[in-house]
Amino acid sequence: MKQAAYVLTDFLEDPDFMRWIKHPDATQDAYWQQFLEAHPDKKPIVEMARQYILIVAEQTGQQLPTAAQSDMMRQYIQKHIREENNEKTVTPFTRTVGTNWGWLRMAASIALVISIGLGTYWHSQRQAIQPESYQQFVKETPAGVTLKETRNDTDRPLTVLLSDGSSVVLQPASRLSYPDTFQQREVYLTGKAFFEIVKDPSHPFLVYTRGIATKVLGTSFMVDAPESGQPIKVAVKTGRVAVYALEKSSSVRQKAANPELSGLVLTPNQGAEYSIDSKRLVRMSGSVFTQPETQVIAKQSFDFDETPVPEVFNTLEKAYGVHIVYDETILGKCTLSASLVGQPFHDKLAVVCKALEAQYAIQGNQVTITGGQRCQ
Amino acid sequence: MASLPSSRNNYTDQQLWRGLREGDESAFTAIFDRYHRTLYNYGNKLFSDSALVEDAVQEVFIDVWRMRATLSEEIISIKFYLYRSLRRRIHRMQGKYQSGGTIEELVDDDSTPTSNTEETTQIEQESRDLLSRRIQELLTHLPKRQVEALTLYYYDEFSISEIAQLMDVNEKSVRNFIHRAITSLRQNRNWLIGSLLIFWLLCSL
Numbered sequence: 132m133k134q135a136a137y138v139l140t141d142f143l144e145d146p147d148f149m150r151w152i153k154h155p156d157a158t159q160d161a162y163w164q165q166f167l168e169a170h171p172d173k174k175p176i177v178e179m180a181r182q183y184i185l186i187v188a189e190q191t192g193q194q195l196p197t198a199a200q201s202d203m204m205r206q207y208i209q210k211h212i213r214e215e216n217n218e219k220t221v222t223p224f225t226r227t228v229g230t231n232w233g234w235l236r237m238a239a240s241i242a243l244v245i246s247i248g249l250g251t252y253w254h255s256q257r258q259a260i261q262p263e264s265y266q267q268f269v270k271e272t273p274a275g276v277t278l279k280e281t282r283n284d285t286d287r288p289l290t291v292l293l294s295d296g297s298s299v300v301l302q303p304a305s306r307l308s309y310p311d312t313f314q315q316r317e318v319y320l321t322g323k324a325f326f327e328i329v330k331d332p333s334h335p336f337l338v339y340t341r342g343i344a345t346k347v348l349g350t351s352f353m354v355d356a357p358e359s360g361q362p363i364k365v366a367v368k369t370g371r372v373a374v375y376a377l378e379k380s381s382s383v384r385q386k387a388a389n390p391e392l393s394g395l396v397l398t399p400n401q402g403a404e405y406s407i408d409s410k411r412l413v414r415m416s417g418s419v420f421t422q423p424e425t426q427v428i429a430k431q432s433f434d435f436d437e438t439p440v441p442e443v444f445n446t447l448e449k450a451y452g453v454h455i456v457y458d459e460t461i462l463g464k465c466t467l468s469a470s471l472v473g474q475p476f477h478d479k480l481a482v483v484c485k486a487l488e489a490q491y492a493i494q495g496n497q498v499t500i501t502g503g504q505r506c507q
Numbered sequence: 508m509a510s511l512p513s514s515r516n517n518y519t520d521q522q523l524w525r526g527l528r529e530g531d532e533s534a535f536t537a538i539f540d541r542y543h544r545t546l547y548n549y550g551n552k553l554f555s556d557s558a559l560v561e562d563a564v565q566e567v568f569i570d571v572w573r574m575r576a577t578l579s580e581e582i583i584s585i586k587f588y589l590y591r592s593l594r595r596r597i598h599r600m601q602g603k604y605q606s607g608g609t610i611e612e613l614v615d616d617d618s619t620p621t622s623n624t625e626e627t628t629q630i631e632q633e634s635r636d637l638l639s640r641r642i643q644e645l646l647t648h649l650p651k652r653q654v655e656a657l658t659l660y661y662y663d664e665f666s667i668s669e670i671a672q673l674m675d676v677n678e679k680s681v682r683n684f685i686h687r688a689i690t691s692l693r694q695n696r697n698w699l700i701g702s703l704l705i706f707w708l709l710c711s712l
Contacts, residue, residue, distance in 0.1 A: 194551035
């Protein structure tokens with residue numbers, strides 16, 4: 132303590148003094164003994180300060196839970212973490228729900244599957260621009276369903292929103308064919324894209340590329356199927372997928388519907404490679420998202436912890452190639468804590484807007500955020 | 508589950524944290540047992556509805572478990588981590604019921620501590636009981652943030668810099684909260700003794 136008049140508050144606000152009072156030890160005893168010998172007149176004040184500290188500590192610590200409350204809390208927590216452990220094995224991907232804290236919990240469980248990565252490398256057959264599997268895809272599309280094609284001729288990622296709420300971030304020089312409205316969730320990709328698929332176990336989502344079909348329930352993953360004869364890669368970020376080799380003779384749909392047939396189910400942190408020569412899928416290990424050419428969105432964790440909202444929007448803008456318009460005077464100082472990995476673009480926006488008490492509208496590649504609570 | 512001994516009482520925070528990150532449920536339970544009581548006590552300084560505080564404490568621990576895979580490898584203080592999580596959670600909750608702090612609390616931030624000129628060196632004869640009752644009474648009248656700072660400092664024994672980070676203010680403000688609270692406790696002493704005396708006189712009439 133500094134040399135001063137040593138009033139009561141000096142002692143009360145001195146961390147060393149407090150530590151001595153609450154946890155005396157020989158070193159501190161010696162120090163304060165010496166102090167009192169030098170200032171014998173301070174003895175009553177020191178005694179008073181001791182009383183204050185002990186009493187304030189005692190009085191501010193009067194709201195401990197009872198043993199019964201502790202037991203209840205422990206049981207509640209254990210019940211929930213057990214449930215969560217069980218859920219996790221069945222549904223690795225869960226959609227946003229609208230309960231008060233539900234989405235936060237959901238986000239937390241999704242965060243567990245961050246960095247789950249697996250990949251399949253597929254050496255494709257050298258084929259024409261419109262490969263056989265595409266023609267087959269078109270041919271097998273049910274009558275009455277109009278196919279739409281989105282091409283990304285820009286040099287930035289382009290987000291395609293599908294009718295089931297799933298989103299696809301299409302990379303430059305890539306194109307995606309998909310039905311206007313889904314009867315069966317099937318799309319055809321040429322090029323490179325990152326998929327975030329709405330979970331719907333009764334309607335599996337199929338991505339066809341030249342040579343392979345990728346079947347998923349709800350998950351996020353990357354497919355790289357170059358037009359040239361380079362290998363096709365499938366990299367899954369969250370959830371689980373099955374990859375099937377497509378042979379000329381058999382229908383892709385029959386294949387995909389029959390998981391026993393030459394399909395390879397890939398689990399977290401696994402990858403696979405297809406060798407055209409040996410005609411078989413081989414498991415690989417190692418992260419597929421660390422390669423430099425990997426898309427921004429595939430690497431992005433979407434894990435926000437007290438992140439300023441402008442930064443959150445900036446992350447979304449970069450990942451989805453959109454422009455987000457919002458009132459910076461209202462939301463500029465807000466922060467967001469949420470883990471949004473694996474969720475489709477709509478769901479991400481819904482979670483963000485729910486947290487901010489705002490609304491969103493998508494028009495082309497522009498997202499407009501309205502409303503929201505002003506943050507200080 | 509890792510095959511660690513069943514008694515975790517002597518484990519360091521770092522050991523428990525490592526166990527938690529590896530998905531060891533008994534390490535998680537040990538963390539809960541070690542910290543939930545004081546955490547709950549702290550929560551009650553932030554929010555007066557103890558049922559909601561109980562919910563918030565539960566959610567904090569459930570989140571810790573769910574986020575275990577993404578938690579940082581090294582932790583300086585699990586206690587600090589838990590307190591910060593609880594405070595953020597309760598503040599988000601509060602946002603739904605009220606907006607912002609009271610003016611009185613906001614003023615505290617920048618005002619300088621009042622110098623304590625009337626400090627006396629007289630021997631205070633107050634009994635510990637009386638002092639205890641008086642402080643208990645006065646704590647209910649102090650602004651919430653002063654009580655929060657007092658709790659974190661005297662009961663939970665966080666450092667001023669930790670309290671500043673928890674409360675989202677600078678260290679000077681934390682010192683002000685504590686100083687003002689203590690000054691109030693001191694200044695109200697005579698008034699309270701006086702009123703107790705009057706009360707006693709009235710009763711004895």
